Amino acid sequence: MKDWDDLRVFMAAARSGSLAGAALRLHMDPTTVGRRIQRLEASLKSTLLVRSPKGLQLTAAGARLREAGLSVETAIDTASEADGSGGVTGTVRISVSEGFGGQILAPALPAFIRTQPGLVIELVSNSGSLSPAMREVDMSVTLSPPRSARLMVEKLTDYELGLYASRAHLAEWGQPASLEALRDHQLVGYVDDLIYAPELRYLDEVLPDLRPRLMSSSIRAQMELVLAGAGIGVLPTFMAAQMPSLVRVLPSQVRIERSFWMSVHQDLKTTARLRAVRRWMVSLVQVQQDLLLPQSIPQSIPQSIPQSIPKSIPKSTPKSSRLGAVILVGGASARMGQDKALLDWGGQRAVDRVADLAHALGASRVLTAGADYGLPFVLDPSPQAGPVSGILAAAERLAAEGCDRALILAVDAPTLTPEDLAPLLEPVDGAYYEAYPLPMVLPLAAIDGAAKADWPLRRLVERAGLKPFQPTAEIALRLRGANTPEERAALAEINRLGQAEGRHS
DSSP states (O other), X not given: OOOHHHHHHHHHHHHHSSHHHHHHHHXXXXXXXXXXXXXXXXXXXXXXXXXXXXXXXXXXXXXXXXXXXXXXXXHHHHHHTOSSOOSOXXXXXXXXXXXXXXXXXHHHHHHHHHHOTTEEEEEEESSSOOOTTTTSSSEEEESSOOOOTTEXXXXXXXXXXXXXXXXXXXXXXXXXXXXXXXXXXXXXXXXXXXXXXXXXXXXXXXXXXXXXXXXXXXXXXXXXXXXXXXXXXXXXXXXXXXXXXXEEESTTTOOEEEEEEEEEETTTTTSHHHHHHHHXXXXXXXXXXXXXXXXXXXXXXXTTSOSOOOTTSOSSOOTTSOEXXXXXXXXXOTTTXXXXXXOXXXXXXXXXXXXXXXXXXXXXXXXXXXXXXXXXXXXXXXXXXXXXXXXXXXXXXXXXXXXXEEEEEETTOTTOOTTTTGXXXXXXXXXXXXXXXXXXXXXXXXXXXXXXXXXXXXXXXXXXXXXXXXXXXXXXXXXXXXXXXXXXXXXXXXXXXXXXXXXXO
């Protein structure tokens, strides 16, 4: 193959599944697209695409060429950004669900592209999603996390849904007094056999065997039906709350929560244009949290955590003071030879054990800083800087989500209990240990006694006029985790003595 441009045409046809679709994307005539693909097939002496009732289908040779083409595209993308201009340029195609794309992203896009004059955004907003793993799009926002080693996946945000009806409908049919009364109302929902994700099966979650009379595969069409008085429907609050004529029905009994997940191809995640769009999207959902989660409820204390929590630790955080938590995570430990976050502690992964601890201490939101272990996480924007920048990024996200305090925990400290950390949560002179942008209940110096004086988090604590908490040797050992044979032996002795003391008491 001598002409890269023919490969580019082939890749467009493979993605779109038709000559016309490829021509539209490439600004070419469909005949020209077909002629280019024929020329490519002749040069390779292989048939790459065949026609079928569903459109163009890849042959085995075509599938192999597409895989090779992905690497070529990535190399060209990288080279095109290395022109020294420093600006963000290029096209980013984003696949999003219809409601989120139309109600959250689209209104905010004009302001964003004004700050990035070299950027072109293609917003693909429809039912289902295109795949960044196959490079059909550069980025996708989906209702569940895609399972592919080719993708970097992170939770973008949670969002809330509820039952809504128009005032006209309720005036005619009456306000339902219970869930069972919904069976006497006309309902609006999805066409069952066209539901593309199990997360969209809302009505069965509200009440088993609840069936709609009016159905659409489009959430925007469903909202229009509800607005027109056709019946009661489940709608995202970020859509319905902006419609004054809609009334929320049974709000205390029906509160459905779902999540949006953002995924990007691993080969593209470091490109300037994808980084810029990701930062914008994460910032946007933070700003829109009141719309996405208007009735956020703190999580209850998991049953796996002992309930004997000191009175000084609230079991739930009042609305006026919301506690979030950041868990420090990392990769494989050179000293332990494995990922400490995945170590087994009493039948739980260490990261899950620490997350349970954070919830037991009253945290309504728990993030991990540095990596994704199935919990909401914040990518460290500067991995070379260690955990500090990840903590600060997580703190900023917690602040945007309404938290005014943050608990910092180490992932390799699953032996900690709420009782161990009780002293850290006791107010000092009527206030908690403060740092910007959030008061830090536990400064980094409490995890690493050798923290450098110029580390950002320590500077921020000292700038607030407060001293970093100095833990006892036992708590410090638990916070750092048992990384060396000596530390593991010391921790085992602490645990043995604690168990013996418990038996004698």
